[in-house]
Amino acid sequence: xxxxxxxxxxxPNSTLVAVWLALLVLTVITVAASRVDLGALNxxxxxxxxxxxxxxxxxxxxxxxxxxxxxxxFLLIALVTLAVFIGFTxxxxxxxxxx
Amino acid sequence: xxxxxxxxxxxxFWDAPGGRKGxxxxxxxxxxxxxxxxxFYSTLAFFCVGVxxxxxxxxxxxxxxxxxxxxxxxxxxxxxxGVVMIFLFIIPGIPAAFGxxxxxxxxxxxxxxxxxxxxxxxxxxxIGAIMALTSLFTGGGAPDTGxxxxxxFSVRTTTNVSLATLAVFIIGFxxxxxxxxxxxxxxxxxxxxMTWWRIPLFTWALYATAWVQVLATPVLGIxxxxxxxxxxxxxxxxxxxxxxxxxxxxxxxxxxxxxxVYIMILPGxxxxxxxxxxxxRKPVFGYKAIAISxxxxxxxxxxxxxxxxxxxxxxxxxxxxxxxLTFLVAIPSAIKVFNWVATLYKGSIQLDPPLLFAxxxxxxxxxxxxTGLVLGSAATDVHVHDTYFVVGHFHFVMFGGTGFAxxxxxxxxxxxxxxxxxxxxxxxxxWALMTFGFLVLxxxxxxxxxxxxxxxxxxxxxKFTFWNQMSTIGSWFLAIGLLIVFVNIFRGxxxxxxxxxxxxxxxxxxxxxxxxxxxENFEAEPVVTHGPYEYKKxxxx
Amino acid sequence: MSETTHTAHAExxxxxxxxKLGMWLxxxxxxxxxxxxxxxxxxYLQRYPEGFKLGGDQLNVWxxxxxxxxxxxxxxxxxxxITALQQGRVKASLRLVGATLFFALWFLVNKYFEWSAKIxxxxxxxSEHLKEMPGGEQVFFNLYYLMTGLHGIHxxxxxxxxxxxxxxxxxxxxxxxxxxxxxxxxxYWHLVDLIWIFLFPLYYLIL
Numbered sequence: 001x002x003x004x005x006x007x008x009x010x011x012p013n014s015t016l017v018a019v020w021l022a023l024l025v026l027t028v029i030t031v032a033a034s035r036v037d038l039g040a041l042n043x044x045x046x047x048x049x050x051x052x053x054x055x056x057x058x059x060x061x062x063x064x065x066x067x068x069x070x071x072x073x074f075l076l077i078a079l080v081t082l083a084v085f086i087g088f089t090x091x092x093x094x095x096x097x098x099x
Numbered sequence: 100x101x102x103x104x105x106x107x108x109x110x111x112f113w114d115a116p117g118g119r120k121g122x123x124x125x126x127x128x129x130x131x132x133x134x135x136x137x138x139f140y141s142t143l144a145f146f147c148v149g150v151x152x153x154x155x156x157x158x159x160x161x162x163x164x165x166x167x168x169x170x171x172x173x174x175x176x177x178x179x180x181g182v183v184m185i186f187l188f189i190i191p192g193i194p195a196a197f198g199x200x201x202x203x204x205x206x207x208x209x210x211x212x213x214x215x216x217x218x219x220x221x222x223x224x225x226i227g228a229i230m231a232l233t234s235l236f237t238g239g240g241a242p243d244t245g246x247x248x249x250x251x252f253s254v255r256t257t258t259n260v261s262l263a264t265l266a267v268f269i270i271g272f273x274x275x276x277x278x279x280x281x282x283x284x285x286x287x288x289x290x291x292x293m294t295w296w297r298i299p300l301f302t303w304a305l306y307a308t309a310w311v312q313v314l315a316t317p318v319l320g321i322x323x324x325x326x327x328x329x330x331x332x333x334x335x336x337x338x339x340x341x342x343x344x345x346x347x348x349x350x351x352x353x354x355x356x357x358x359x360v361y362i363m364i365l366p367g368x369x370x371x372x373x374x375x376x377x378x379x380r381k382p383v384f385g386y387k388a389i390a391i392s393x394x395x396x397x398x399x400x401x402x403x404x405x406x407x408x409x410x411x412x413x414x415x416x417x418x419x420x421x422x423x424l425t426f427l428v429a430i431p432s433a434i435k436v437f438n439w440v441a442t443l444y445k446g447s448i449q450l451d452p453p454l455l456f457a458x459x460x461x462x463x464x465x466x467x468x469x470t471g472l473v474l475g476s477a478a479t480d481v482h483v484h485d486t487y488f489v490v491g492h493f494h495f496v497m498f499g500g501t502g503f504a505x506x507x508x509x510x511x512x513x514x515x516x517x518x519x520x521x522x523x524x525x526x527x528x529x530w531a532l533m534t535f536g537f538l539v540l541x542x543x544x545x546x547x548x549x550x551x552x553x554x555x556x557x558x559x560x561x562k563f564t565f566w567n568q569m570s571t572i573g574s575w576f577l578a579i580g581l582l583i584v585f586v587n588i589f590r591g592x593x594x595x596x597x598x599x600x601x602x603x604x605x606x607x608x609x610x611x612x613x614x615x616x617x618x619e620n621f622e623a624e625p626v627v628t629h630g631p632y633e634y635k636k637x638x639x640x
Numbered sequence: 641m642s643e644t645t646h647t648a649h650a651e652x653x654x655x656x657x658x659x660k661l662g663m664w665l666x667x668x669x670x671x672x673x674x675x676x677x678x679x680x681x682x683x684y685l686q687r688y689p690e691g692f693k694l695g696g697d698q699l700n701v702w703x704x705x706x707x708x709x710x711x712x713x714x715x716x717x718x719x720x721x722i723t724a725l726q727q728g729r730v731k732a733s734l735r736l737v738g739a740t741l742f743f744a745l746w747f748l749v750n751k752y753f754e755w756s757a758k759i760x761x762x763x764x765x766x767s768e769h770l771k772e773m774p775g776g777e778q779v780f781f782n783l784y785y786l787m788t789g790l791h792g793i794h795x796x797x798x799x800x801x802x803x804x805x806x807x808x809x810x811x812x813x814x815x816x817x818x819x820x821x822x823x824x825x826x827x828y829w830h831l832v833d834l835i836w837i838f839l840f841p842l843y844y845l846i847l
Contacts, residue, residue, distance in 0.1 A: 010726045011719070020716040027708050027840075031701065034845035043685070046841035053837045061719040062830045063823075068657070070286070071664060078668035081314045082675045084402055086682050089350050091421070092405060093683045095414035098344060212658050279665045287658040317669040321676030325786070333766040334782045336680060341782070342691070342775025347683060351676050 009066035019060045111615030129214035135199030145187035152180040157571040173557035174243035181246030193366035197508045204609040205299045207290025207625040212283040220276040227270035234262040250337040250348040254329045264323035271316045278312030292627035299607045299631040304369025307393035311358045319355035353404035361400040367504030371457045377605045378454035379446025382632040385438040392431035399428045409480045425475035452526035456507035463499025488548030491541045518614040520598045521591025529584035536576025543570035606637035663824040684779045691776015696846030703754040704844030714743030715833040718826045728816040744799040
C-alpha cells in the first residue's frame with residue numbers, strides 16, 4: 001500500500017474556478033492591451049501577461065505550490081537555460097546585418 | 100558456450116531471465132544490467148562499423164587522387180562515419196551502456212527509477228539506428244552533408260537526408276529518456292546513508308550529463324525536425340530568399356551539439372575519476388572539486404556554442420563573447436586533470452589495464468583540450484578552421500578522451516558483470532598498440548592541418564602526401580590494437596578465470612556485491628557509512 | 641489497491657514524488673523543444689517588426705481568442721478531475737476528463753477551420769502567394785505554421801493521453817488511492833495550455 005505522505009494536496013474546486021476566472025480576465029486584458037499602441041513596449045506587456053498567466057497555471061493547476069523545493073529548483077534551471085539560449089543568440093543577431 | 104564452467108561460479112543476474120527465453124530474456128528485460136549490456140553490444144557493433152568506415156577513408160587518402168571512391172561516395176562515407184560514431188557510439192556509449200550497468204549499483208539501488216522507460220530508450224535507440232542505416236540504401240542515396248546537416252545544402256541535396264534527420268530525432272529522444280531516468284534515479288533511489296557527498300564520482304558525472312541530455316537534446320530535436328520541415332513542406336525559415344537566416348540554423352544546431360560534446364566527455368571523465376584512486380591505492384584528491392567541476396562543465400559548456408561559428412558570418416561581438424566564454428570551460432576541465440594527477444602523486448600505483456587506458460586518456464585528452472584552446476581563440480581559429488587540425492583535435496578529445504575511457508570502463512567493470520577476468524598481458528599489448536597507432540594517426544592529421552590541408556575532401560595536393568601516409572599507417576596500428584583488445588576481453592569474459600567480488604580493491608558499492616551481481620544487485624539493501632574512496636574505512640587498505 | 645493490481649511489487653510503494661519529478665523533467669524537454677522555435681521567433685521578430693505586424697493583422701483574433709478560452713477551460717476541467725478523484729468521486733472525475741478530451745477536440749476543429757481559411761487564401765509554406773510577400777511576413781507565416789502545427793500535434797497527443805487515462809479510470813487502474821497517472825497526464829495537458837498562452841499573444845496580438 002502506498003503511503004500518503006508524498007501524495008498531492010487536494011485543491012478545492014472553488015480555488016480552481018477562481019484561478020480560471022483570473023486567467024479569463026487576464027486574457028481579456030492582454031487582448032485589450034494589444035489594441036493600445038505602446039510601440040516596442042507592446043510585446044513586453046503581452047509577454048508579461050503571458051508570464052503571469054503561466055505562473056497561475058503552474059502554481060495552482062499544476063500543484064507547484066504544494067510540491068517540495070526541488071521541483072521549483074528544477075523549473076528554475078529549465079527556464080534559465082531557455083532564457084540563456086534565447087538571450088545569447090542576440091549577441092550575434094543584434095550586431096550584424098541580415099545575411 | 101559456458102555451460103561447462105558455469106558450475107564453478109554463481110551466475111547472478113544471468114540466471115534470472117525474468118520468465119522469458121532466448122533473446123526475449125534480453126530485448127524485453129527491464130533489468131538495468133541486461134539493458135546496459137544490450138546498449139554495450141549495440142554501441143560496440145556500431146563502433147566497429149564506424150571504425151571500418153574510418154579505415155576506408157584513410158585508405159582513400161593514402162595517396163592523392165581518386166583511388167577507391169568517387170567524391171560522392173567519399174562524402175557519404177565520412178557523413179556516415181560521423182553519424183554512426185557520434186549518435187550511435189560516443190553519445191550513448193558510456194552513459195547508456197556503463198551508466199545503466201553501474202550507476203544503480205553505485206548508489207545502492209535495485210534498478211533505475213523507471214525500468215520500462217529504460218527498455219523503451221534502448222528500443223528507440225535501435226529504431227533510430229536502423230532508420231539511420233536504412234537512409235543509406237533508400238531514397239536518393241546516402242546522405243552527404245556531414246553529421247552537422249548544415250543548411251542550405253542539407254535542404255537542397257537530393258540524398259536521403261529526411262530519413263536521417265528523423266533517425267537523429269528518435270535517437271535524441273532515446274537519450275532524453277535515459278537522462279530523465281538517471282536524474283530521477285539519483286535523486287530518489289539512493290541507499291540509506293548515500294548522501295550527495297558520498298556518491299561515487301562516475302555517478303556524479305552521469306548526473307551532470309543527464310541534465311545536459313534533458314535540457315539540450317530537445318533543441319537538436321527541433322533543429323532536425325526543422326530540416327525535415329524545410330525539405331517536406333518547404334517552410335523556408337533558414338532560406339535568405341524567404342526572409343530566413345541560415346546562420347540561425349548553425350545556432351540551433353550548436354546549442355545542442357556543443358553541450359553534446361560534454362554529454363560525450365563527462366561520463367568518460369567520470370570513469371577515469373573512479374579508476375585512478377583504485378589503482379593509486381589512495382583516496383581521490385579533491386572529491387568535492389571534481390563533483391562540482393562536472394556540474395560546472397555542464398553549465399559553462401551550455402553557453403559556448405557559437406565558437407563553432409567564428410567563420411560563419413556571425414557578428415564580431417558574438418565571436419569575442421563566445422571565445423571568452425570558451426576559455427571558461429578550460430577551468431573546470433583543468434581542475435579535473437590536476438586532481439587526477441594529484442591523486443596519482445605518491446600513490447602506490449598498480450599498472451593494470453584499466454589504469455593504463457586511464458593514463459592514455461589523461462595525456463590524449465589534455466592534448467585534445469589544449470589544441471581546443473587554439474580553436475577556441477578566434478584569432479587562431481580563423482586560420483585552422485575546417486582544416487585537418489580540427490579533425491585531429493576532435494579525435495583527440497572524442498576518441499582519445501571518450502573512446503579510451505570506454506575501453507578503460509570495459510577493462511574495469513566488465514569482469515564484474517561476467518565474473519571472469521581477461522588476460523592482462525594481452526590487454527597491455529592491445530593498449531600499447533592502440534595508443535601508439537592513435538598518436539601516429541591523429542598527430543599526423545594535426546600537422547597536415549597546420550600545413551593547410553582542408554577537411555572533407557577525397558583528394559589533396561601532393562605536398563600533403565607524407566603526413567597522410569603516416570596517418571593511414573597509424574590507423575592500421577590502431578586497428579590491430581583494437582582487434583587484440585576485443586579478442587582478449589571477450590575470450591576472458593567467457594572463458595577466463597573467475598574473479599571474486601572485488602578484483603581491483605575498489606571501495607564503491609559495485610565491488611561490495613558478488614560478481615556477477617544478483618538480479619536485485621545486493622543480497623540485502625546496503626547501508627552506506629563512508630565515502631566512495633575511503634579505502635581505510637572500507638577495510639581495503 | 642496494491643494488493644489487487646501490484647502484488648508483485650507490494651513491498652515497493654509507488655514513488656509519487658519520483659513519478660512527478662520524471663514528468664516535470666519531460667515537460668522541460670518539451671519547453672526546450674518549443675524553445676528552439678521561440679529562439680527563431682525572437683530573432684526574427686527583432687529583425688522584422690513591421691513584417692510581423694502585417695502578418696499578425698491577417699490572423700483572426702477570434703479564432704485565437706476562442707481557442708484560448710477552450711484550452712484554459714480544458715485546463716480547469718483536468719485540474720478539477722484530479723480534485724474529484726482525490727476526493728473519491730470517480731464518476732465526476734471520469735466526466736471531467738471526458739470534458740477535457742471534448743475541449744481538446746474542439747480546439748482541433750477550430751484549428752482546422754482556421755488553417756483551412758488561411759490555406760484557402762493562398763497562405764501556406766509552399767504557396768506562390770506567400771513567396772511573393774516580403775521576407776518578414778513569409779517568416780512570420782512559416783513560423784506560424786510550424787509552431788501552431790507542432791502545438792496541434794501536442795493537442796492531438798494530449799487527446800490520446802486523456803482517452804487512455806479515461807480507460808484506466810474505468811478499469812480501476814487509476815483510482816482514489818493511486819492517481820499519479822492522472823496527475824501526470826494533467827501536467828502534460830497544462831503544458832500544452834502553457835505553450836498556447838504564449839503562442840496566442842505572439843501570433844494573434846502582434847498588431
